[in-house]
Amino acid sequence: MTSTAVPVSGAVPGSIDEVTANWLSEALGADVTRVRAERIAEDTGFSAALYRIHLSGSDDVPETLIVKLPAESLARGGMEMLGGYRRELYFYQHVAPSAPIATPHCYVARMTGSDFVLVLEDLRNWENADHLAGLSLPRAQLCIEQLAGLHTWSAGVDEAVLQEFPCIDCSLTRDLFLPAFAPGWQLYRDHTRRPVPGAVAAFAERFADLAPTALAALSERNTLLHGDIRADNMFFRGGELKVVDFQLSVRGAGAADVAYLVSQGLPAEVRRGHDEELLREYVGQVTGYSFEDAWRHYRLAVALLMYMPVVALLTWDAAPERSRQLCLTLIDRAVAAIEDIDALEEFS
Known part of the structure; x- marks a missing residue:
């Protein structure tokens, strides 16, 4: 789970309710037994919905991660028109692993149709x-x-x-x-x-x-x-x-x-x-x-x-x-x- 390779294939959740322990186990390649989500950055993030998820499971499962999903407002249509979600996924897949700009570690980057998901390192101690x-x-x-x-x-x-x-x-x-x-x-x-x-x-x-x-x-x-x-x-x-x-x-x-x-x-x-x-x-x-x-x-x-x-x-x-x-x-x-x-x- 410390590899720079970003898993890009597999199911894409349509909402935070679909980010389940089973989905995370498959996506992370680890045994997640429990997950709890809380919404964050509601007053600063309008082009996406951000959640901190609290995890339990095997020793290689992080205590918390950040899940980024499409916005639930009109901003989603704007981001889709601008190709913003596609751009960000491409950045984490093809730029972040080798470019000398420090970013949170990306665990999962997937997109299907208009649905996308990023699972990122939680920078809560920053x-x-x-x-x-x-x-x-x-x-x-x-x-x-x-x-x-x-x-x-x-x-x-x-x-x-x-x-x-x-x-x-x-x-x-x-x-x-x-x-x-x-x-x-x-x-x-x-x-x-x-x-x-x-x-x-x-x-x-x-x-x-x-x-x-x-x-x-x-x-x-x-x-x-x-x-x-x-x-x-x-x-x-x-x-x-x-x-x-x-x-x-x-x-x-x-x-x-x-x-x-x-x-x-x-x-x-x-x-x-x-x-x-x-x-x-x-x-x-x-x-x-x-x-x-x-x-x-x-x-x-x-x-x-x-x-x-x-x-x-x-x-x-x-x-x-x-x-x-x-x-x-x-x-x-x-x-x-x-x-x-x-x-x-x-x-x-």
Whole structure:
């Protein structure tokens, strides 16, 4: 059960009730005699249903594991349309075993039709970072090191592996997310308590027209990106970090991952004055990527990736209060970063 091989065939449970002792015994190749499940991360995980399962059985059965199933809400349809479940399973099957980015051990990764299941190591003894509170500079630097490892690894991997992940500049982004920006931005303006600089407001009004410039530039490099590298997807223990949630992994310029991490993952007062420093640290850990090119990509991505929390605001009426405040906070941080680094100069 410590092998890096991921069992991919066999029955796929349609709900947590089907994750029984018999199913786990077959899936894990161990004797599970009893299982109890509890729902977790209900206020942070919307694209999937997460459960901690408590196990009894033979000596090689872990005390607890994490089971990830499709969402039980409208988010399931969105994830299926985006191919998010398929992307994550492929990542654990073909990338995680050899890429130098630390992830929880994957025991089972299966998918049949629209049903999928991941059975993962439980990181309950690690600290799950809080995206609302934001990251410290040392933790951001640790994450940048992990991202540099993933990006560098992907430069030498079989092209067929990378092609399983969509390009950052794909029809789904252009046809679905860009048009959704305007109503999401209006919700932000309705609920934020912070003034928006005039230049950023003007950019937001023309976002659907200007964003393709960034998308085209960020597709100039064919690097495997995490795609959603936020604090809620990070678990720390001392100087170690493990990263989760690869449903939005895409191909593109590595500076896009760094831009999303830094501009939205760090509070503005922590980030301010460190953008170039952090990006130089990243560039120093990858090959064939000049700081000039990376800085151009970074600035474009800081402005572009504001769309992620903006579009997420469209769930305002159904979202819990923490999620609402998180989206507003992330947009506040992105707006501040856009102004601080003069990101909009790249669109002129």
